[in-house]
Amino acid sequence: MFGRMTRDTIPMSPQVRERLPALGISIEKVAVRAGLAPSLRDELTTDEYFAFWRALARESDRPDLGLAIGAQASIGASSISSVAALQAPTFGDALRTVARYKRLCCPEVVDIEVTGGEARVRCHWLFAREEVPPLLVDGLFASFASLAKRGSGGQVAPIRVELARRSRHAQLLRAHFGCPIVFGATADRIVFAERTLAVPFITSSAEAFAQIVPRLEAELVARRRNRTLVDDARLAIARTISAGMRPSIDEVARRLRISARTLQRRLGEADTTFQAELDDVRRVSARRLLAQTELQPTDIAFLLGFEEPNSFARAFRTWERTTPLRWRAART
Numbered sequence: 001m002f003g004r005m006t007r008d009t010i011p012m013s014p015q016v017r018e019r020l021p022a023l024g025i026s027i028e029k030v031a032v033r034a035g036l037a038p039s040l041r042d043e044l045t046t047d048e049y050f051a052f053w054r055a056l057a058r059e060s061d062r063p064d065l066g067l068a069i070g071a072q073a074s075i076g077a078s079s080i081s082s083v084a085a086l087q088a089p090t091f092g093d094a095l096r097t098v099a100r101y102k103r104l105c106c107p108e109v110v111d112i113e114v115t116g117g118e119a120r121v122r123c124h125w126l127f128a129r130e131e132v133p134p135l136l137v138d139g140l141f142a143s144f145a146s147l148a149k150r151g152s153g154g155q156v157a158p159i160r161v162e163l164a165r166r167s168r169h170a171q172l173l174r175a176h177f178g179c180p181i182v183f184g185a186t187a188d189r190i191v192f193a194e195r196t197l198a199v200p201f202i203t204s205s206a207e208a209f210a211q212i213v214p215r216l217e218a219e220l221v222a223r224r225r226n227r228t229l230v231d232d233a234r235l236a237i238a239r240t241i242s243a244g245m246r247p248s249i250d251e252v253a254r255r256l257r258i259s260a261r262t263l264q265r266r267l268g269e270a271d272t273t274f275q276a277e278l279d280d281v282r283r284v285s286a287r288r289l290l291a292q293t294e295l296q297p298t299d300i301a302f303l304l305g306f307e308e309p310n311s312f313a314r315a316f317r318t319w320e321r322t323t324p325l326r327w328r329a330a331r332t
Helices: 014-022 027-031 046-059 065-076 080-086 091-104 135-152 170-177 194-198 208-226 229-242 249-256 262-271 274-292 297-303 309-320 326-332
Strands: 109-114 116-123 160-163 181-184 189-193
Touching: 014 027, 014 065, 027 046, 046 065, 065 116, 065 135, 065 170, 080 091, 080 135, 091 109, 091 116, 091 135, 091 194, 091 208, 109 194, 109 229, 116 194, 116 262, 135 160, 135 170, 135 309, 160 170, 170 189, 189 194, 208 309, 229 249, 229 262, 229 274, 249 262, 262 274, 262 309, 274 297, 274 309, 274 326, 297 309
Parallel strands: 160 181
Antiparallel strands: 109 116, 116 189, 160 189
């Protein structure tokens, strides 16, 4: 299964549009600060969406703003995936529902890794060229925590939140999520105990779930007819790196269930190469890790699947025309 999962369009949540004026924040001012038109469009590209959230952080002095918006969005259940998730039989079914159908409304892929007695939830943005704004991460994780709490009647809560950023507002975040917060992580994750996946949802409705899911499945099938290979290749590269494996063309092709030769040929038909996509994924990840963590370039090199630190240093100089440490220093 491979191809483009969705267009690079992200809808502006009605909850965000309603919530911000209620908090005394002008959407028009935020839009202008983000370099967008004052009359904010209903759909934005990933770059524009990230710019909006970065501008929102500069416009507001509330460190809990992302948390407030995320929790409210879950309560409002504005997206079709959230509506379906609340009707799911169990918390695990709800997470899998969000993961499967989130792609219908925006180019965001939700990964759920179940290992070592934990269910670790991570989001990949297919068109991201910069790190995900911290305010947006807070909002996303708050929506997951709120979904778990509301659906389970308070029986499910995260056991840990991992953030790929420097420590800031730690007490606020601990109070909201009710669990330890790990800063300087290699990726942003919200973690639940594996056993909670079986907890029944009190909001579940078998009838409603049975009505919603076939429509969502039909839309997924319809979208596959117009898909290309590039975005799934990038996602497979990111997932390979996240799993701590070397992102070779053979491994990525295996994940896509095609041969390495077919992968290279189809990428060529899309006017790109495996190496170009690998470099771009690594570049985005390197910038995020340098900007938001204290990890040393040597550690980042191995996290990104380079065979030796010098290879990473040479690649980074090609991308940014400077060294990793100088790039980090210029950002702080």
